[in-house]
Amino acid sequence: MEEATVEQRCIAIIAKSKLIPEDSVTRDQTFDELAIDSLDKINISFEIEDTFNIQIPDDSIGSLKTVGDIVDGVIRLQHQAAVQLATPAI
Amino acid sequence: MKRVVITGMGCITPIGITVPEFEASLFAGRTGIAEFGILPEAVEGQNGIRFTRMASVTGFDPDQHLSTGVVTATNLTAQFAIVAARQAAEQSELMKHYAPEDIAVILGCSCGGRSSEEIETAKLYYRNARVHPLTVTRTMASAGGSHISIDLGITGPVLNISTACASSTHALGQAFHMIRSGVSEAAIAGGHEAPLTFGFLRAWDSMRVVSPTACRPFSADRDGMSLGEGAAMLVLESLDAALARNAPIFAEIVGFGMSADAHHITQPQSDGAALAMRKALKDAGASPDDVGYINAHGTGTQANDTVEAAAIHKVFGDRAAQIPVSSTKSLHGHSIGATGAVEAIATVLALHTGQLPFNAGVTTVDPTINLDIILNEPRPADPVRDIALSNSLAFGGLNAVVALKRYR
Numbered sequence: 046m047e048e049a050t051v052e053q054r055c056i057a058i059i060a061k062s063k064l065i066p067e068d069s070v071t072r073d074q075t076f077d078e079l080a081i082d083s084l085d086k087i088n089i090s091f092e093i094e095d096t097f098n099i100q101i102p103d104d105s106i107g108s109l110k111t112v113g114d115i116v117d118g119v120i121r122l123q124h125q126a127a128v129q130l131a132t133p134a135i
Numbered sequence: 136m137k138r139v140v141i142t143g144m145g146c147i148t149p150i151g152i153t154v155p156e157f158e159a160s161l162f163a164g165r166t167g168i169a170e171f172g173i174l175p176e177a178v179e180g181q182n183g184i185r186f187t188r189m190a191s192v193t194g195f196d197p198d199q200h201l202s203t204g205v206v207t208a209t210n211l212t213a214q215f216a217i218v219a220a221r222q223a224a225e226q227s228e229l230m231k232h233y234a235p236e237d238i239a240v241i242l243g244c245s246c247g248g249r250s251s252e253e254i255e256t257a258k259l260y261y262r263n264a265r266v267h268p269l270t271v272t273r274t275m276a277s278a279g280g281s282h283i284s285i286d287l288g289i290t291g292p293v294l295n296i297s298t299a300c301a302s303s304t305h306a307l308g309q310a311f312h313m314i315r316s317g318v319s320e321a322a323i324a325g326g327h328e329a330p331l332t333f334g335f336l337r338a339w340d341s342m343r344v345v346s347p348t349a350c351r352p353f354s355a356d357r358d359g360m361s362l363g364e365g366a367a368m369l370v371l372e373s374l375d376a377a378l379a380r381n382a383p384i385f386a387e388i389v390g391f392g393m394s395a396d397a398h399h400i401t402q403p404q405s406d407g408a409a410l411a412m413r414k415a416l417k418d419a420g421a422s423p424d425d426v427g428y429i430n431a432h433g434t435g436t437q438a439n440d441t442v443e444a445a446a447i448h449k450v451f452g453d454r455a456a457q458i459p460v461s462s463t464k465s466l467h468g469h470s471i472g473a474t475g476a477v478e479a480i481a482t483v484l485a486l487h488t489g490q491l492p493f494n495a496g497v498t499t500v501d502p503t504i505n506l507d508i509i510l511n512e513p514r515p516a517d518p519v520r521d522i523a524l525s526n527s528l529a530f531g532g533l534n535a536v537v538a539l540k541r542y543r
Contacts, residue, residue, distance in 0.1 A: 064203040084208055087268045095265070 145222025190468025243302025363468025396532025433462020
């Protein structure tokens with residue numbers, strides 16, 4: 046999936062979760078700026094996992110600080126999943 | 136021991152989402168029991184439920200009152216609770232006059248976040264889908280109390296009591312004891328429920344106690360209860376403190392009685408209900424002759440109304456047939472753990488306004504119960520007998536009765 050598409054979808058999930066317009070969310074914004082608390086983070090992570098069919102490790106959620114962190118994390122996890130699929134099981 | 140008075144009330148009910156709206160419907164006899172149509176969860180477009188009416192809250196939009204974070208983290212039951220508590224606290228100016236640590240929140244909620252539990256369990260069981268991460272906070276029965284404490288900044292004791300249909304009357308009684316003894320200076324007491332889910336309605340349908348028409352307590356042709364939802368909250372504090380700060384006083388709580396039938400999980404027994412009423416009167420230092428109104432549990436089932444009438448006869452003897460009695464469930468339905476607090480507000484309004492709400496829906500009063508059921512229109516309250524009882528008789532034989540007194 047294109048990075049721009051991932052970013053757009055992540056922003057849509059965050060905007061929906063906080064009931065704010067999508068155009069008010071940008072990649073460089075922090076969670077503090079968006080008033081995203083720990084419960085929101087868990088909620089958003091759940092929606093992200095469902096949308097992209099990925100599993101965000103528990104220890105990664107704590108280190109997410111910005112919208113960009115989410116986008117980068119999704120791209121990384123998608124890449125890892127693609128590599129695993131391409132590697133035949135022994 | 137301190138005298139305890141009610142200085143604020145709030146409610147979200149099927150007959151009004153503020154106390155003034157509720158009061159208008161109560162005395163006009165406007166029912167909230169209505170057809171509910173096909174539920175979104177219905178299998179193959181069929182509810183598969185014998186009954187077609189229930190009492191739903193209409194016109195309540197949580198987004199108008201609560202932040203998105205709170206709406207996301209809560210079930211409708213806690214949303215009802217928070218908004219009703221705000222109404223009560225605002226009316227009494229509770230937070231302006233008491234330190235946060237001196238206030239208690241004592242609630243009754245029996246069903247928890249029922250819809251969240253059902254939806255998430257269905258996803259898991261039938262689609263092996265993941266469970267939403269906020270399911271725990273949405274479903275815990277104590278969530279209402281927690282959110283009220285967070286919302287208003289209350290740091291005193293917060294409790295949730297689960298005794299089925301008596302939950303919020305037990306909560307009111309517990310709060311009364313805490314104020315009277317000085318454990319807390321003030322309290323928000325009440326109850327909340329949002330149990331009108333597909334699974335819950337089907338479960339009640341299987342018990343065959345829900346009316347296929349509409350709840351009409353003490354009617355000869357009564358055929359069951361009508362399920363409801365909502366929240367009701369009352370602010371309690373000592374009379375001395377209320378007078379000192381010139382707070383509005385709507386009624387005094389003078390006694391509370393509790394008992395258990397120790398008999399059967401669904402079949403009530405009159406001895407248990409009678410014991411709770413006697414204990415409430417004794418606690419109030421009152422005699423049966425002082426009682427001018429009984430707001431009955433009156434579910435509209437054959438068993439409850441017959442047994443409750445028998446209990447009233449046991450307590451009041453020859454006077455039983457002269458005491459005005461009504462059940463307001465024919466208007467607001469039976470909201471399980473919340474219903475006792477809803478009926479407590481109805482009883483407070485009766486004492487405060489001097490008019491007794493009538494028992495809607497009755498065709499012919501069941502002649503076997505031999506009670507003075509208030510029919511057709513509100514009746515003026517007895518100017519002398521100024522104590523009213525509000526009865527709650529739960530499944531499992533758990534009984535709670537609060538004695539309220541007109542304040543003048």
